[in-house]
Amino acid sequence: MIDGIAIYVLWLREMKRFLRAKSRIVGTLTLPLLFLAFLGFGFNNMAIPGMQKNVNYITFLVPGIIGMSMLFTSMFAGISVLWDREFGFLKEIMVAPVSRISIVLGRIAGGTTTATIQGILILLISLIIGFKIPGVMSFLLSVVFMVLISATFIGLGFIFASNMKDTQGFSMIINFVMFPLFFLSGALFPLQNLPLWIRYISYLDPLTYGVDGLRGILVGVSSFPIILDFVILAGSSLVMVLLGAYSFEKSDVV
Amino acid sequence: MFTIKVENLTKEFNGVRAVNSISFNVNDVELFGILGPNGAGKTTTINMLTTLLKPTSGYVEVAGYDISNNKDEVRRHIGVVFQEPSLDINLTGKENLEFHAMMYKMDKDEREKRIKEVLELVELTEKADVIVENYSGGMKRRLELARGFIHKPKVLFLDEPTLGLDTQTRRHIWDYIKKLNREGNVTIILTTHYMDEADYLCDRVAIIDNGKIVAMDTSDKLKDVLGGDIVSLEIKNDIDSLMNHLKDLKWIESMKKHNNNLNLTMERGEKRIPELVSIAQRIGVDIDSVNLHKPSLEDVFLYFTGKTIREQDGNQRERNREIMRRRVKK
Numbered sequence: 314m315i316d317g318i319a320i321y322v323l324w325l326r327e328m329k330r331f332l333r334a335k336s337r338i339v340g341t342l343t344l345p346l347l348f349l350a351f352l353g354f355g356f357n358n359m360a361i362p363g364m365q366k367n368v369n370y371i372t373f374l375v376p377g378i379i380g381m382s383m384l385f386t387s388m389f390a391g392i393s394v395l396w397d398r399e400f401g402f403l404k405e406i407m408v409a410p411v412s413r414i415s416i417v418l419g420r421i422a423g424g425t426t427t428a429t430i431q432g433i434l435i436l437l438i439s440l441i442i443g444f445k446i447p448g449v450m451s452f453l454l455s456v457v458f459m460v461l462i463s464a465t466f467i468g469l470g471f472i473f474a475s476n477m478k479d480t481q482g483f484s485m486i487i488n489f490v491m492f493p494l495f496f497l498s499g500a501l502f503p504l505q506n507l508p509l510w511i512r513y514i515s516y517l518d519p520l521t522y523g524v525d526g527l528r529g530i531l532v533g534v535s536s537f538p539i540i541l542d543f544v545i546l547a548g549s550s551l552v553m554v555l556l557g558a559y560s561f562e563k564s565d566v567v
Numbered sequence: 568m569f570t571i572k573v574e575n576l577t578k579e580f581n582g583v584r585a586v587n588s589i590s591f592n593v594n595d596v597e598l599f600g601i602l603g604p605n606g607a608g609k610t611t612t613i614n615m616l617t618t619l620l621k622p623t624s625g626y627v628e629v630a631g632y633d634i635s636n637n638k639d640e641v642r643r644h645i646g647v648v649f650q651e652p653s654l655d656i657n658l659t660g661k662e663n664l665e666f667h668a669m670m671y672k673m674d675k676d677e678r679e680k681r682i683k684e685v686l687e688l689v690e691l692t693e694k695a696d697v698i699v700e701n702y703s704g705g706m707k708r709r710l711e712l713a714r715g716f717i718h719k720p721k722v723l724f725l726d727e728p729t730l731g732l733d734t735q736t737r738r739h740i741w742d743y744i745k746k747l748n749r750e751g752n753v754t755i756i757l758t759t760h761y762m763d764e765a766d767y768l769c770d771r772v773a774i775i776d777n778g779k780i781v782a783m784d785t786s787d788k789l790k791d792v793l794g795g796d797i798v799s800l801e802i803k804n805d806i807d808s809l810m811n812h813l814k815d816l817k818w819i820e821s822m823k824k825h826n827n828n829l830n831l832t833m834e835r836g837e838k839r840i841p842e843l844v845s846i847a848q849r850i851g852v853d854i855d856s857v858n859l860h861k862p863s864l865e866d867v868f869l870y871f872t873g874k875t876i877r878e879q880d881g882n883q884r885e886r887n888r889e890i891m892r893r894r895v896k897k
Binding site (some may be wrong): 329408 | 645662671672
């Protein structure tokens with residue numbers, strides 16, 4: 314049922330495409346880095362209610378921007394199935410003697426790898442502007458969180474892609490799904506300042522736990538215990554991947 | 568033993584029958600053509616035979632496996648070249664082939680050997696490491712042919728293999744298809760709406776119209792049905808009275824009216840033209856032009872459906888446009 318070779322081949326394809334599209338890498342890194350630079354330096358010396366006194370804003374922001382980058386690249390990776398359908402390549406995959414679940418897992422493996430590489434790049438670049446990683450263990454743990462965030466949102470991307478006929482609804486998803494998920498996650502500011510009802514909604518956003526976990530690991534401040542972040546995020550990634558695979562299985566190829 | 572068995576295959580979309588209870592068998596290493604206008608149900612049929620679309624009803628066996636219960640085995644034994652391009656344009660030609668070969672579980676040595684072989688077959692060896700985005704339409708098509716054939720399928724499906732290509736490139740693709748069929752010992756099913764393509768390539772042709780097979784045989788035998796030559800008279804006035812006068816003549820095998828044309832079939836048409844003209848003159852019917860030709864599949868199509876394939880295409884285009892207009896209005 315689960316076909317290791319097929320997963321590897323699909324992963325390999327993503328890697329080749331990723332490494333070849335240098336401009337794409339630069340492009341996807343630009344927005345997070347602009348956010349980091351302008352928001353970070355702009356708000357750095359302001360007093361932001363709800364933030365610990367010993368943490369400056371740039372340090373607070375770095376995990377949030379990594380989370381944002383993971384959200385966007387992962388959702389795009391999931392939705393990119395639509396482009397494969399548009400360019401016909403999906404049919405080539407679908408007539409191959411390979412189970413549907415392996416196809417989904419192959420894409421998730423590929424998307425997770427590329428998104429995580431980008432997350433790590435942002436983390437490394439932030440070292441230049443003064444961010445400090447506590448140690449090797451925290452670095453590795455943050456990579457685990459990145460993988461889980463990525464899997465969650467690739468799964469979500471799959472759910473959307475499977476239920477869309479073409480790429481026309483894409484900007485709707487950016488505006489009505491991705492940006493709300495981003496703003497609700499507490500990536501830019503502490504959630505404590507938000508009205509209570511919005512805070513409750515933000516608890517439904519998996520990215521909230523992703524950003525909180527990353528912040529706990531890399532900065533040492535978090536709203537929830539890191540282990541709770543981990544459990545919720547692991548759960549959400551499992552559920553999203555399964556739902557994504559299920560929707561993909563049900564969707565029409567032609 | 569048939570390589571493909573199709574029995575009463577039907578596909579409905581929202582109550583509309585795109586494919587209406589068709590049946591046919593394809594022999595081993597046969598080059599079988601499905602000829603029909605756009606919208607006749609050709610691609611729908613191919614999509615069902617290649618396991619991408621679930622039939623509404625009917626039974627299909629491909630390479631000995633039931634397409635409903637044994638999808639994986641069917642997929643293992645078929646190669647498909649789809650109507651729309653299906654290459655990853657961000658990869659090189661060779662990478663596209665490697666991807667395919669690995670998906671079909673070929674080991675490294677065999678993979679490399681086969682990739683080399685098929686690249687030579689379609690004469691793309693020199694372009695193997697070029698990114699597909701930079702290929703011409705004909706090169707892409709050739710690469711897809713090579714890819715569909717790389718894992719040595721028993722059956723190769725080609726859906727409109729030369730659609731959108733220029734005449735010269737089409738000729739080339741035809742030669743590759745013939746070569747694949749002969750040298751590669753592979754059964755090929757191709758769909759087309761080009762008469763000359765079906766005529767030139769296919770051992771047997773099934774003519775499909777509105778989801779039904781209206782005739783099926785070798786292209787020669789299909790033409791024989793019409794009996795001899797076709798004399799086509801263009802007449803502005805009163806076709807019917809001329810038809811009345813001609814209907815008792817024994818040497819006219821069949822007679823069909825189509826717009827301003829009266830199409831007659833007969834043996835040795837060139838000898839009969841003067842007689843036809845004089846009959847028309849006698850009863851006062853003006854003949855604008857006369858055309859004599861050996862029957863083509865175009866005539867066969869006209870004979871069985873009452874329409875030319877181009878008219879059908881036109882209707883389809885009009886219908887598509889109508890659908891687009893409605894969509895925009897919404």
